[in-house]
Amino acid sequence: MIDAIEVPSIDWVALLPLTSLLFGALLLLATSALVPGRLVARLAAPFTLVVCAVSLGASVFVWRRLGEGTAPFADVADAVAIDRFGVFVAAVIAMAIALSTLLAQSDRSLQRLGNIELYALFLLSGSGGVMLAMANDLVVLFLGLEILSIALYVLAGYDVRRRESREAGLKYFVLGGFASAFLLYGIALLYGATGSTNLGQIGSFLAANLPSHQGLLLAGLALLIVGLAFKVAAVPFHSWAPDVYDGSPTPVTAFMASAAKAAAFAGMLRVLFTTFPTLADQWRPVIWVLAVGSLVVGAFLAIAQDDVKRMLAYSSISQAGFILLGVEAGSSFGVSSALFYLLAYTFMVAGSFAVVAIVAGGGGRPRPADEGRVPQHRLSAFRGLSARRPTLAFGFTVLLLAQAGVPFTSGFVAKFGVLGAAVGADSYALAIVAMLTAVVSAYMYLRIVLTMYLVAPDPGAPRVSIPAMAGAGLVVAVAVTIVLGVVPGPALSLARDAVPTLLGAG
């Protein structure tokens, strides 16, 4: 008889935000394979929304439980951190999946291909993102990142009949595989330097003894930052973003820019802030360079584009730069500002891509004439949108102004937060760069707004029909953007409560 191994105790309820997404995806795939007929295809989108709601409800439940006496704890043999930080990001990801699902439900080119796998991949990818946000061990972090990414590679190439989509899938796959390898190498080096992959143990090891030879440690940390910076599309690891954002089906782009970015930032924040605070003097300059690069490149290259989807892709690079401002601050205020920014940006970007999809003619029934047609995302397609579809143009204006950081929108509060954090951490130069590039970006956002309002529509412009589901998603996104801008208090205090602490140090 061999000695029985010690079985780790698992608090299943606390894992619900993660497992509900995972089981939802498996259930969806299994039913679609076993139950014949069109019923499953028709119910797939509502089912996905229900799964998101369950995950969101579980997040709320766990959040409340963590407030009522239960201290944050490490679950499943210290591999998963159950704290408000992970729960907050899990909720953001669930909302991002729901918005992308609403958008995909009315996308004509995707309906042709069948949507069930798309939703299942959204849920799987989202569960990977939640795992990444809750990871308390570098191996779990890697696992989460891979689950997130592999589903995303497939999603990017989902529209197989369009060459751009296939190209996006391959490009993202090759470059993403590279980035994952960097991350894994970094984990190996960190294990070599500290003797553990557990975030808590690494943190307490570094707090107790500072190694005399830091080469291995710093190289590992640098490679880890490379892997995560690739996923958030920070310069100089951004080169994939414009092509992949442009080539992917628009609902997938919305998901990439919201859920994937939130998850990767969550991993970065937790690792840098809780595990390596002792090395802050070393990683802060690295993040500083990433932030400045993202801000400048994102703002200036966006001006040169005349495709709205590519503009938004570069804009998403510059927004990543703003969030990096909060990371660079290295303070708990910086972390909470970055979290609020992620929440606000999820709605801004999902709503913006919803408008792009609607204008490109994503709505309505599939028509044979559309076979192989390239969707129109060019700026000229937005000419005179205010005359053709005033409400749509107004919604897009609100979302664009929010991304530019105009007051009374969530974007202003978010930018104010990260800039405040940067100033609080004495990073004045960085704050000034951010302010200046925000002005440059504003030119690009206002260019779209002016095209919608001041340029007369083309005579032969196609009629823009707003599908119900995508319209509902857009209304939610605009409403949240305005509400977060006018009454930011509750969301800000939620973000403040979600600052992570070091767990399972033993």
Place this chain on the structure above:
Amino acid sequence: MSDFLRTYLTVAVFGASAVLLVAVSLGLARLVRPNRPSAAKAMNYESGVDPVGTGYSQDQIRYYLFALLFVMFDVEAIFIFPWAVGLEAYGLFGLVEMLAFITILALGLVYAWRKGVLRWA
């Protein structure tokens, strides 16, 4: 330089000499050889046969799908062998974990089957 790094000096020397060897032999050949280009020499080499058509061609993907399914169950087997050896130690917990793993993989197979991947068409 620390002792630890000095032991790696051999690797560096070896790598440098490998690069040097290739550079010298190729560089020397370039200096010595005559240069008389012709159309026939610039042609793609296809085992002596004249190349026909373009370089872009599409292949059957069905081998790929079968290979993928094979790899999936190959890896499953690799996991099951060490698990079976230590099953006594893992107890009920190990049994449930492995059943969950196999169920998820089986779901994948059922899905592939129903989507007609296993049909050789």
